[in-house]
Amino acid sequence: MKYxxxxxxxxxxxxxxxxxxxxxxxxxxxxxxxxxxxFAALLTGVLKLEQVRETGKFLIEIMPLMFIPAGVGLMxxxxxxxxxxxxxxxxxxxxxxxxMVASGHVAQFILKREEKKEKKHA
Amino acid sequence: MRELLTDSVFFGVTLSIVAYLxxxxxxxxxxxxxxxxxxxxxxxxxAVLAVAGIDYETYNASAHYLSWFLTPAxxxxxxxxxxxxxxxxxxxxxxxxxxxxxxLTSLVTVLVLAKLMGLxxxxxxxxxxxxxxxxxxMGVSEELGGYVTITVAVIVxxxxxxxxxxxxxxxxxHITHPIAKGLAIGSxxxxxxxxxxxxxxxxxxxxxxxxxxxxGVFTVVAASVFAGFL
Numbered sequence: 001m002k003y004x005x006x007x008x009x010x011x012x013x014x015x016x017x018x019x020x021x022x023x024x025x026x027x028x029x030x031x032x033x034x035x036x037x038x039f040a041a042l043l044t045g046v047l048k049l050e051q052v053r054e055t056g057k058f059l060i061e062i063m064p065l066m067f068i069p070a071g072v073g074l075m076x077x078x079x080x081x082x083x084x085x086x087x088x089x090x091x092x093x094x095x096x097x098x099x100m101v102a103s104g105h106v107a108q109f110i111l112k113r114e115e116k117k118e119k120k121h122a
Numbered sequence: 123m124r125e126l127l128t129d130s131v132f133f134g135v136t137l138s139i140v141a142y143l144x145x146x147x148x149x150x151x152x153x154x155x156x157x158x159x160x161x162x163x164x165x166x167x168x169a170v171l172a173v174a175g176i177d178y179e180t181y182n183a184s185a186h187y188l189s190w191f192l193t194p195a196x197x198x199x200x201x202x203x204x205x206x207x208x209x210x211x212x213x214x215x216x217x218x219x220x221x222x223x224x225x226l227t228s229l230v231t232v233l234v235l236a237k238l239m240g241l242x243x244x245x246x247x248x249x250x251x252x253x254x255x256x257x258x259x260m261g262v263s264e265e266l267g268g269y270v271t272i273t274v275a276v277i278v279x280x281x282x283x284x285x286x287x288x289x290x291x292x293x294x295x296h297i298t299h300p301i302a303k304g305l306a307i308g309s310x311x312x313x314x315x316x317x318x319x320x321x322x323x324x325x326x327x328x329x330x331x332x333x334x335x336x337x338g339v340f341t342v343v344a345a346s347v348f349a350g351f352l
Contacts (some may be wrong), residue, residue, distance in 0.1 A: 032339075067282075075178050
């Protein structure tokens with residue numbers, strides 16, 4: 001019963017996420033509203049970690065499987081993608097490197113600086 | 123026989139999961155990063171469908187039960203995030219600025235390359251939201267007048283590439299801090315990349331989930347400004 005209860009809570013939050021998506025005119029998916037709601041519920045203690053933890057961890061563990069149908073979907077969007085293949089390939093490969101380096105190094109720079117500050121204070 | 127496969131509710135789901143397990147075995151046996159289970163499973167599924175002459179819609183009529191779990195699973199990304207609350211409180215500045223830098227870099231890179239390669243405005247806005255999670259990216263592309271199907275395809279390709287190369291890119295460019303790694307992966311390759319970040323470590327995974335949501339929201343705002351640049 002524990003897992004069923006946990007799953008029901010997770011689905012209920014997903015549903016409230018859908019309701020928010022319906023009510024708010026932003027291009028934000030139900031899942032992101034749900035994620036924020038779940039975080040807020042845990043933060044405020046409305047929901048205890050033990051009420052969702054195991055089922056949540058299981059769903060996260062099998063998450064890669066959920067992307068397979070989207071990946072296979074490339075099969076049917078292939079004909080629309082084909083004329084743009086070269087620019088898409090270049091942009092995708094270059095962007096992934098530039099974004100990771102920019103995001104990672106900006107964060108790392110600040111983290112290291114703050115760690116140094118802390119050491120000085122200690 | 124073919125009718126049996128096309129009418130089955132379990133065929134698509136079973137094929138996907140078996141293909142994933144094969145990919146996982148292949149990766150463990152060879153130790154090669156290119157045998158990414160997600161990539162291998164997608165390739166096997168496409169090959170099987172092509173050989174059997176089954177179209178995507180038929181496969182997806184069964185396989186979409188897998189996609190159905192995506193919303194509750196994404197909601198659950200808040201759980202590891204909550205478990206890292208102390209980390210979040212302590213490093214919020216680095217996180218916001220790191221994600222902001224990632225979002226800005228993504229938009230600037232797409233703008234510069236689109237200009238260089240002479241893409242049309244419509245093609246440009248199609249690619250603008252490529253680094254963020256599918257559902258938000260679709261919305262942005264639609265809003266700006268892009269080709270939504272191509273946006274979805276490019277977002278998926280970005281995610282799969284991130285899933286495959288995240289570890290390598292972090293290593294080559296010396297992104298070593300677990301928080302920085304999580305931010306880099308989540309900002310560059312959304313949920314599909316985050317699945318990899320979860321495998322790398324608890325902190326990396328949690329921070330990567332945070333980056334999906336924040337980068338998505340930042341992009342909604344920033345992309346509408348960038349759309350006017352080409």
